[in-house]
Amino acid sequence: MLIEARGLSVRQGGREVLSHVDIQVAPREIVTLVGPNGSGKTTLLRALIGAVPPSAGKIERKPGLRIGYVPQKLHVDSTLPLTVRRFLDLPHRVSRAEAERALERSGASSFAKQQMARLSGGQFQRVLLARALLMKPELLILDEATQGLDQSGSADFYRQIEAVRDELGCGVLMVSHELHVVMSASTRVVCLNGHVCCEGTPETVTAAPAWRELFGTGTGGALALYRHEHDHDHDHTHDHDHAHHHGTPG
Numbered sequence: 289m290l291i292e293a294r295g296l297s298v299r300q301g302g303r304e305v306l307s308h309v310d311i312q313v314a315p316r317e318i319v320t321l322v323g324p325n326g327s328g329k330t331t332l333l334r335a336l337i338g339a340v341p342p343s344a345g346k347i348e349r350k351p352g353l354r355i356g357y358v359p360q361k362l363h364v365d366s367t368l369p370l371t372v373r374r375f376l377d378l379p380h381r382v383s384r385a386e387a388e389r390a391l392e393r394s395g396a397s398s399f400a401k402q403q404m405a406r407l408s409g410g411q412f413q414r415v416l417l418a419r420a421l422l423m424k425p426e427l428l429i430l431d432e433a434t435q436g437l438d439q440s441g442s443a444d445f446y447r448q449i450e451a452v453r454d455e456l457g458c459g460v461l462m463v464s465h466e467l468h469v470v471m472s473a474s475t476r477v478v479c480l481n482g483h484v485c486c487e488g489t490p491e492t493v494t495a496a497p498a499w500r501e502l503f504g505t506g507t508g509g510a511l512a513l514y515r516h517e518h519d520h521d522h523d524h525t526h527d528h529d530h531a532h533h534h535g536t537p538g
């Protein structure tokens with residue numbers, strides 16, 4: 289296990305925004321965190337990286353765990369002349385070989401000499417990914433990294449994440465709203481609404497009543513469509529009763 293939280297509660301602004309959350313990420317797993325706005329997804333990531341203190345519960349990290357963090361967005365002053373390559377030198381200079389490897393793994397090599405201010409949204413996210421990879425992460429954490437990208441742009445980005453996972457063998461924990469794309473790339477989905485509503489494989493979670501209550505059946509339909517198009521096993525023998533429910537939804 290890379291990281292494990294047990295019974296994690298966090299208070300923000302006098303209110304409990306996370307209650308008794310259990311979550312863990314193992315090497316090579318891609319765990320996707322989904323949930324409505326304000327359900328505590330960002331707060332959970334911040335608690336896991338140690339940026340907000342828990343009010344109850346325990347977080348255990350593998351000793352010396354190296355975490356690479358890709359934020360939701362990052363503001364770069366558009367008047368500041370700064371190339372992608374120079375951006376990777378902030379806050380610490382990195383060797384040419386290290387920078388090149390990180391850019392290559394992120395699919396960002398072709399725009400290394402460009403100005404940060406002129407990148408597209410998808411290129412910018414790849415640069416943030418490259419920066420996170422400089423950490424040689426054992427755990428990669430991404431907070432809605434594809435916000436603002438179109439569907440094919442975010443699908444490309446998630447394929448890059450899978451390639452990084454395959455190459456580095458790191459675990460991945462990410463937040464996303466783009467359910468059908470993300471779920472096709474996830475080994476496990478955790479549905480959060482202040483507490484863990486349900487979790488499991490994409491198929492089991494979308495079939496869980498707690499999920500339906502939060503998202504309706506539309507996203508399950510989109511997932512089914514995606515799977516249908518991309519997976520030629522049309523055998524409908526899956527048993528959908530394996531999602532475990534923690535507490536009651538809502």
Ligand SMILES: Nc1ncnc2c1ncn2[C@@H]1O[C@H](COP(=O)(O)OP(=O)(O)OP(=O)(O)O)[C@@H](O)[C@H]1O
Binds near residue numbers: 332
């Ligand atoms: N520093 C803070 N002070 C007070 N309240 C906060 C703070 N950070 C978060 N909250 C509150 O905690 C709740 C959870 O916020 P959080 O950003 O974790 O949700 P989220 O699931 O990431 O939402 P979104 O999908 O909109 O990004 C929200 O009600 C938010 O207003």
